[in-house]
Amino acid sequence: MLGGTPTASSAYALAAKNWANRYEERFHYLRAWRPGGWTPSIGIEGAGHVSAALERGHGIVFWGGNFAFNNLVAKMAMHRLGLEVTGFSVPVHGISPTRFGIRYLNRLYRDIENRYLHERLMVAATHFSGALQRMRDRLKANGVVYFAVGGRGRRTATVKFLEGNITLATGPVAMAHRTGAALLPLHTLRAGPGRFQVTIGPPIEIPQDKEGKPDYQAAVQAYADALTPFVLRDPGQWLGWNLMEKRTPWGGKQRGANPSHET
Secondary structure: OOOOOOOOOOHHHHHHHHHHHHHHHHHHHHHHOOOOOOEEEEEEOOOHHHHHHHHHHOOOOEEEEOOOOHHHHHHHHHHHHOEEEEEOOOOOOOOOOOOOHHHHHHHHHHHHHHHHHEEEOOOOOOOOOOHHHHHHHHOOOOOOEEEEOOOOOEEEEEEEOOOOOEEEEEEEHHHHHOOOOOOEEEEEEEEEEOOEEEEEOOOOOOOOOOOEOOHHHHHHHHHHHHHHHHHOOOHHHHHHHHHOOOOOOOOOOOOOOOOHHHO
């Protein structure tokens, strides 16, 4: 995937850094449980795109990238901008996809994140319709909703990325198109101990194809192109390597997944 870029390294070293960042993120959640919580330094770039989108009056669909520190830090950043965000989630989001983990352990993640969300819509993989309608209603009221980038969905698009391909679910793109909301990508990178940079990209345009229909694949390709420099800046912080292959649709058995970063 990285080809011959200067940032390319051995697969082992990249995987080791990937897992080190995952575990560091878990300690951030534990720190947040301490008295006084955890208040990292977060630089926010691109806030002007948020203001411009809200002035248009059709709401915002944030599309959060698969970065190691995105789950909590991005929600903190949105909260610091004064946004009341409705987040979409599934029960496996957190530490464990097991029944015990879903019932008990994953609350260690969710309860901390909920401090920075207006509401969380958590639904099983086969009961999305009600939650998605709630999100559409929020957008019609010029509200703000959040999805994490994922590879599993009823409809996906496969596009070129780095030296290979990436497959992403197009649900958030379709929601933005149907409601007229701005689709804003979020990229979260650790800049140093206790310091993070959250970049809000310009709206992803959704063009029309030759038949006059929305070209979701072109929109996904635009996202992949915008994502590339952030991944190359520190490949060990990007957790989306499993998006190289097509994923099992929601409701089916998944193979080789990391569910905690697809919600």
